Amino acid sequence: MAAPLDDATRSIIKACVPALEAHGVAITTEMYRRLLANPDIRDLFNMSHQKDGEQPRALALAVLAYARNIDNPGVLGAMIERIAEKHVGLNILPAHYPYVAEALLGAIAHVLGDAATPEILDAWGKAYWFLADVLIGREKEIYQSHEVAPGGWVGWRPFRVGRRVRESETVTSFELVPTDGKPVMRHVPGQYLSFRLDVPGHGSQRRNYSISSAPDGASYRISVRRIPGGVVSEWLHDSVHEGTELQVSAPAGDFVLGGPAASPIMLLSAGVGLTPLMSMLDTLMAGESAPAIHYVHATRTPQTEAFGQHIRKLATTGRVRHDVFYSRETALETAEDAGTTQHAGRLTPAWLKAQARPDTVYYICGPDGFMREMVAVLKAAGVPDAAIRFEFFGSAADAELAA
Template sequence: MASPLDDKTRSIIKACVPALEAHGLTITTEMYRRLLANPDIRDLFNISHQKDGEQPKALALAVLAYARNIDNLGAMAGAVERIAEKHVGLNILPEHYPYVADALLGAIAHVLGDAATPEIMDAWGKAYWFLAEILIGREEQIYVAHAAAPGGWVGWRPFRVSRRVEESETVTSFELTPEDGKPVMHHVPGQYLSFRLDVPGHGSERRNYSISSAPGSRSYRISVRRIDNGVVSDWLHDRVKEGTVLQVSAPAGDFTLGNPTPTSIVFLSAGVGLTPFISMLGALGAGTAKAPVRYIHITRTPATEAFGPYIRDLADRGLLCADIFYSRATPQASQHATGVTTHAGRMTQPWLAQEIDRAATWYICGPDGFMRDTIATLKATGVPESQIRYEFFGSAADSTLAG
């Protein structure tokens, strides 16, 4: 267990908040430059988040939040759990932490120059290892639980693509079955899989994809949207066929369907943000709990709407009611179904405000801007923060979504 930080260390860390506000992004950018110079460490990262600057932004926000909350680290519990789950998915191990320490402390000294006094550097060294020990301890707990779970495993496990299905013109599903023929651990609806991929011409890549199947013991399914010029998404769509073997780590993530199931649920998604909700809906449909479910989804056109027939089937069976927004098309009669209302144009926040169910638990997944606006509307109309749950894409470089 990590030893508590002393008063002097916490005081110095708090005093660094203005410097982090001014130079935090420069520090984390320099930190990643140093880390990624080591090929063994480089392969642990999603390089696309380095190229677009999202990972340094997200880390800068996390370091700033850590400094601001150094006297009340309980406020960081949710962020720590998300980081630990992400680390386990990527198979981060205790031996990786010293590399990060050297890069971070070196970056602080480099950027702050003479302002990085020995006292400041000592305080940040203590603060880093205090948090690192918390993460290492939590990650060890998760690894042990994965190893002990029926069908569970630790590390990378080979899975074969046993089936692929085009869900829309932009989304393809891949069913994954373990090569060893043994069972897989039941995931918690909403979790994701992490992948170690060798992409020709690009080398080793890491990606996370939400599981879009209901929990089971034989296989998993992921559903991937093709991204313009996306190194991995293009490769998956164009090159990965039935029979291709992929390296997969055990399910991870804390954006999950509550246990016990909330008494009333709203799933609100945009684009491929629907994938964790498809898993949750599968679990709800197979269980005995019949919580009222409302499904609100925004997509460009009927051709980009993934899992449309599945949603309409659930609606026909009375398992949910749905609103589908086509931001770039007018719905046709063929898109209508019992329990499904289709809309032309984007979902507006005034429309959402009129539809608020304050008793429901709201699950939100989609691009950061969409989530930021939606969460603001929910809070403004009186939905308690404890009933708002969300999953972000990428690195959560939006300060309103990273807490």
């Protein structure tokens, strides 16, 4: 248990909030510049999030939230859990934390200059290690749970691609089976896998991909959208075939399907954001007493719609109501299956508002803008915050969603 921060330290951290609001991104950008100069540390990060500035913005939001809530860091429990899960997926260890401390304090001194007094740097050193100790403790618990779980493991485990399936013109699925032939840990629907990949010409890369299959104890499936110019996504689509070996860490993530409940469920996705929801949907359908399920998906065209036929087949059973929106279509000529309604045009706030019910639990995944809009509509319709659950693809650099 981390020792509480003293009053003087907390007072200094709170006084730094205006400086973080003005210079937070500059500080975290400088911190990453220093941190990533070490090749052993650099290999732990998704470098695409560095190039587009997403990671520094996300960290700046997290640091600001920490400073604003330094008197009661317990309110940041969800953020801390998400960070801990991400760290475990990437195999972050206690030995890595001193590097971050050195880079962060050096960045604060560099950006704030003379304003970064010894007292301020000392306070931030204490605040950093308080949070680091909390994270290290939680990460130890998660590692231990992975180690003792049936089929679980710690560190990187070799898997091979047992099968690949083209799901749409942009999405391909990869079924992964362990090379040792032993069982795998049953994931909680909604979780993701982290990968350590050696991409020719680009060196070591780290990526997270949601598991798109229901847990079976034998394999996992990920479904990846090809991103033009994407280092890893293009390599997976073009060069990874059946038999290719990949290094994988155990399932992680806190965006998960809740326990058994009678509450109706709406699964709400856009684009490749449907991947964790597919795991949830198939798991719910495998249960004997599934709640009422409404699956709503937005995509550009029928050609970009992954898993469309699979969801339609489930909808014909009467256990799932299915709405799909094609944002780039102005008219539809395809026949509808029972239980499925097709819409030409984008999923609008007005349509969702008409569907919103305060007794329903909502699981949302898609681009940040889509999620921000959907979350705002549901809250305005009176849906309790606890019933709105969403997943970030990337680094949670959207201030409204991070809050």
